[in-house]
Amino acid sequence: MYLGIISMIDQIIDFNKSFVAQKGYEKYLTDKYPDKKLAVLSCMDTRLTELLPAALGLKNGDAKIIKNAGGLVISAFDSAMRSLIVAIYELGVQEIMVVAHSHCGACHMSYDHFHHEMIARGVTDETLDTIRKCGIDLDQWLEGFKDTPTSVRKTVETIKTHPLVPKDIVVRGFIIDSETGALEEIEEQREQSRTCSSFAERRMRKASRQMDAAFALEVLDKAPYVTVSMMRPDGSPYGLPLSLARTDEKTFYFHCALEGDKLDCIAHNPTVFLSAVTKCAPTVGPKDGSFTLQYKSATAIGKAEIVTDRKEKITALRAICQRFLPHHMDAFDDAISRSLERTAVVKITLQEPPVGKRKQYDKEGEELKWGRME
Numbered sequence: 001m002y003l004g005i006i007s008m009i010d011q012i013i014d015f016n017k018s019f020v021a022q023k024g025y026e027k028y029l030t031d032k033y034p035d036k037k038l039a040v041l042s043c044m045d046t047r048l049t050e051l052l053p054a055a056l057g058l059k060n061g062d063a064k065i066i067k068n069a070g071g072l073v074i075s076a077f078d079s080a081m082r083s084l085i086v087a088i089y090e091l092g093v094q095e096i097m098v099v100a101h102s103h104c105g106a107c108h109m110s111y112d113h114f115h116h117e118m119i120a121r122g123v124t125d126e127t128l129d130t131i132r133k134c135g136i137d138l139d140q141w142l143e144g145f146k147d148t149p150t151s152v153r154k155t156v157e158t159i160k161t162h163p164l165v166p167k168d169i170v171v172r173g174f175i176i177d178s179e180t181g182a183l184e185e186i187e188e189q190r191e192q193s194r195t196c197s198s199f200a201e202r203r204m205r206k207a208s209r210q211m212d213a214a215f216a217l218e219v220l221d222k223a224p225y226v227t228v229s230m231m232r233p234d235g236s237p238y239g240l241p242l243s244l245a246r247t248d249e250k251t252f253y254f255h256c257a258l259e260g261d262k263l264d265c266i267a268h269n270p271t272v273f274l275s276a277v278t279k280c281a282p283t284v285g286p287k288d289g290s291f292t293l294q295y296k297s298a299t300a301i302g303k304a305e306i307v308t309d310r311k312e313k314i315t316a317l318r319a320i321c322q323r324f325l326p327h328h329m330d331a332f333d334d335a336i337s338r339s340l341e342r343t344a345v346v347k348i349t350l351q352e353p354p355v356g357k358r359k360q361y362d363k364e365g366e367e368l369k370w371g372r373m374e
């Protein structure tokens with residue numbers, strides 16, 4: 001090394017040569033199968049590098065340890081879940097421990113912070129915009145989990161109810177103390193467990209037809225209208241198909257008169273439920289002759305509010321015009337000057353990523369399942 005700065009990786013390479021030469025590896029020799037038939041999903045935190053296996057009494061060869069920021073399964077088909085599936089089917093794992101830890105850095109992460117850092121390091125807003133338009137919800141992807149026990153429960157629940165995880169696999173959740181290594185078991189919430197399991201069963205049954213947020217956003221974009229359901233002040237249900245336009249992965253707008261049922265509902269209860277369907281076709285099931293329906297659908301829950309900022313109002317109306325009358329954008333400014341004051345604009349901000357569903361057959365008459373695309 002001729003230059004002044006020796007990188008950490010270079011130092012590690014040097015260390016590695018002497019480690020191998022002095023047969024430092026001998027005491028670690030084992031095979032790829034975990035002796036304890038155990039997988040541990042935990043956080044990448046540096047305090048846990050040695051503490052976690054030491055506090056759990058795990059030696060080399062005992063367990064599959066999977067680590068990421070927070071020790072989370074974020075979605076049913078993410079890389080942590082994939083590793084667990086491999087651990088179960090390829091490596092004979094029978095029990096899974098989800099081990100979060102105290103004072104986890106992933107707890108209070110926020111996208112705003114990342115955004116700031118990314119821009120400072122040369123990522124452009126254009127790049128971030130492009131990623132958004134591909135349906136990636138960066139806010140959600142990079143957001144922390146706020147409450148550790150709830151997050152552990154959620155990850156345990158996702159693994160337990162996963163359609164590809166056999167029923168006999170034991171899954172338990174814990175929080176480990178980052179200093180003492182003490183484990184605290186996080187029990188499933190008893191109150192909710194009964195309803196949860198029936199939800200879980202239902203979710204499993206439907207999971208083969210469930211699609212991700214990007215798919216759902218595409219349905220919401222392409223549907224000729226989106227049904228917006230709300231609640232009247234007297235508690236009775238209300239809903240109607242509306243022309244919605246979207247400006248990012250969680251913001252939708254529609255416009256209406258300055259007074260009416262919609263605004264009354266929203267003023268009383270801002271929660272709204274969106275649903276949309278495309279590619280709807282009654283079909284005779286190609287394999288079994290059953291009467292069925294092919295479709296793509298999307299649902300989402302959001303909060304509605306009346307837009308008061310004039311600039312935002314115009315941006316929203318422009319998005320609506322762009323979406324429904326793109327060839328008449330030249331008349332947009334006139335229309336605005338004529339009717340802006342007589343028009344109310346409502347913004348809907350999604351509270352969770354939208355969920356998609358579909359039933360579609362391929363050319364061979366097989367139903368497309370588990371997100372299969374072609």
Ligand SMILES: [Zn+2]
Nearest residue numbers: 043045104105
């Ligand atoms: Zn952590």
